Amino acid sequence: MRTVTRLYLSNDTSARAAGAGVLADAWSEHPEVQLIRISSRGAFYLEPMVERDSPAGRVAWFNVTAQDLPLILSGTDGTPVRSIPFLAQQTRVTFANFGETEPLALDEYQARGGLSGLETALRIGPDAIIEELQVSQLRGRGGAAFPVWNKWKVAQQARADQKYVVANADEGDAGTYCDRMILEGDPFRLLEGMLICARAIGAGRGYVYCRQEYPGAAKTLRAAIQKADEAELLELDGEPFPIEVVEGAGSYVCGEETALLESLEGKRGVVRARPPYPAQSGLYGSPTIVSNVLTFATIPNILSRGGAWHAALGTERSRGTMALQLGGRVKHPGLVEVPFGLSLHQILEQFGGGMAPGSRFKAVQVGGPLGSLFPASQMDIPVCYDVFAKAGAVLGHGGIVVYDHETDMVDLARHFMAFTADESCGKCTPCRIGSVRGREILERIQAGSGTIEDLALLHDLGDTMKVASLCALGGRAPYPVLTAIEHFPAEFRAKLRT
Amino acid sequence: MREQVKSVLARVRSKPPNILKALLALQERLGHVPTEAVSEIASALGVTTAQVAGVLSYYPDVRLTAPGRHLIRVCMGESCYANGCGRLLRELQDRLRVDVGETAAGGKFTLDTMSCAGNCAVSPTVMIDRDLYGRLLPSQLDTLLERYK
Missing domain, CATH: 3.40.30.10 (Glutaredoxin)
Incomplete structure (x- = not known):
């Protein structure tokens, strides 16, 4: 009789983009292989990564090609997964299942502690849920970092016939991908977080607003919703709690919570003036909790392990773990879940493995396309909300992009402003006009016809956009540009007309 | 094409109407949203043509012309x-x-x-x-x- 070996291969979009799909096709008919498609561990620099069971846990092969199959089947040259430093040094809590389970296997999710947070929530009731979140000191992970319990309390106390729970899966910040990983890799965790929220505030309907750029995520999530429905999980107090996936249409600003709600209503994704906040008056004017996917996915563990457990991780004002996403010219791009408080330097060296071959460090950008740039001299800054805020920077959604010596800072600054000009919703003047003027000035400098006054003008323009814009798009857009000028002034001056 | 537009719009009717959903459903079927269909969409959904045109022009991924294969x-x-x-x-x-x-x-x-x-x-x-x-x-x-x- 022929022996069949069970091999694990990620079905994550980035793993497939790195070649996992090609492997699956090549091995699909192979009689000796039973291929299990799991989520990705997030060590993307090793993908496609193939694993098999051993008495001492999983053993892995890295950057596998189809020709490596005999080697894997004979069991030679594999590396024990638990000895991979990139993974072993992390504190995997929200991402504990990644690389272990099949995303749509509800029984596996449950066997690894899934749904126990929801069970607790159903038992203790709304007030106690919110209290637990208050103890946990969880702050929203989408960018605004608002205390989650506070928002829930407002929605809970609002009187209304209908309330909504909306998961923001419009992960538009370039350099971020942890929400995509959750949607594709551990979708029941998101649903569980949404159900806990619905229970706390008394909501009757849920939506996941998923960006159009994530077709794989939307598909997996829809399948997960169907499975949850079949398992009769989508009900609260005997009433159905339907969750619907709605896809966006390519607008970055729809990741802003009020623009998202407008888009969910089928309108132009234009920002609403706040207050009222969505927790008071959100979707169709009803109290609505809008939170990012990672925030919802963090909540089940808080309910099952207790708020105090969560509060014991991290720093004074940034509790818990953060999913950092490394990209750009770093040697080991991938997902890093660690407690808040490590320095940028530690993260890039210990996890990022330093620079990609042939690259020398120039700057790192934290927090997406609206995040500030940090030069080599500022790498000691600890990654947490308060210190970043003091430095005028943001953690945003945890994206960390490393630029190397080949990066032209003037062109990069132009790239940032052009992005805002493209994506501005147009409602407020500072953002709509300011971003276009900013782009024009930077194009002028790039073309060699800018003057020293243009740099002063950029500062003035930036100050206006920071204070007068309606939302974070216009309000944050000047930061990457102005930090580029601040840290690399010579590059800008060298291009000015004399 | 008119028949296709009609049948798609009949499928996405909702209360309150959702313009973006209607446009994406049309695009799914036709590959793009023809501007000639704006008034038909508006009357089917019970909204103004300006509202439809506004949503149509806002989203980068709603296409006015058919893309290549x-x-x-x-x-x-x-x-x-x-x-x-x-x-x-x-x-x-x-x-x-x-x-x-x-x-x-x-x-x-x-x-x-x-x-x-x-x-x-x-x-x-x-x-x-x-x-x-x-x-x-x-x-x-x-x-x-x-x-x-």
Whole structure:
């Protein structure tokens, strides 16, 4: 009789983009292989990564090609997964299942502690849920970092016939991908977080607003919703709690919570003036909790392990773990879940493995396309909300992009402003006009016809956009540009007309 | 085409009406949203033509003209920027002899950009239809394009 070996291969979009799909096709008919498609561990620099069971846990092969199959089947040259430093040094809590389970296997999710947070929530009731979140000191992970319990309390106390729970899966910040990983890799965790929220505030309907750029995520999530429905999980107090996936249409600003709600209503994704906040008056004017996917996915563990457990991780004002996403010219791009408080330097060296071959460090950008740039001299800054805020920077959604010596800072600054000009919703003047003027000035400098006054003008323009814009798009857009000028002034001056 | 528009609109009727959903459903069926259909959409949903036109012009991924058989999107996100997406885009423009937003002669490919594909850890990224390709080098583009008929 022929022996069949069970091999694990990620079905994550980035793993497939790195070649996992090609492997699956090549091995699909192979009689000796039973291929299990799991989520990705997030060590993307090793993908496609193939694993098999051993008495001492999983053993892995890295950057596998189809020709490596005999080697894997004979069991030679594999590396024990638990000895991979990139993974072993992390504190995997929200991402504990990644690389272990099949995303749509509800029984596996449950066997690894899934749904126990929801069970607790159903038992203790709304007030106690919110209290637990208050103890946990969880702050929203989408960018605004608002205390989650506070928002829930407002929605809970609002009187209304209908309330909504909306998961923001419009992960538009370039350099971020942890929400995509959750949607594709551990979708029941998101649903569980949404159900806990619905229970706390008394909501009757849920939506996941998923960006159009994530077709794989939307598909997996829809399948997960169907499975949850079949398992009769989508009900609260005997009433159905339907969750619907709605896809966006390519607008970055729809990741802003009020623009998202407008888009969910089928309108132009234009920002609403706040207050009222969505927790008071959100979707169709009803109290609505809008939170990012990672925030919802963090909540089940808080309910099952207790708020105090969560509060014991991290720093004074940034509790818990953060999913950092490394990209750009770093040697080991991938997902890093660690407690808040490590320095940028530690993260890039210990996890990022330093620079990609042939690259020398120039700057790192934290927090997406609206995040500030940090030069080599500022790498000691600890990654947490308060210190970043003091430095005028943001953690945003945890994206960390490393630029190397080949990066032209003037062109990069132009790239940032052009992005805002493209994506501005147009409602407020500072953002709509300011971003276009900013782009024009930077194009002028790039073309060699800018003057020293243009740099002063950029500062003035930036100050206006920071204070007068309606939302974070216009309000944050000047930061990457102005930090580029601040840290690399010579590059800008060298291009000015004399 | 009118019949197709009608049948799609009948399917997405809701209360309150959802214009974006209707437009995306039409695009799913027709490959784009024809501007001639605006008044029909408006009357079917019970909204004004200005509201429909407003939503139609707002979203980058709602297309007014039919794209080529395959839609190539080069990711311009920061991680892709750091990893040379600009060169990939220029190579594609040269190979296909089109600018961003245009369809190549023969109607096979439409070239576009996107602001982030969420594929940052294996960048630079090109998305063709619904498939992503990562760690792409300009030298790999020919083989990649040949896969598409």
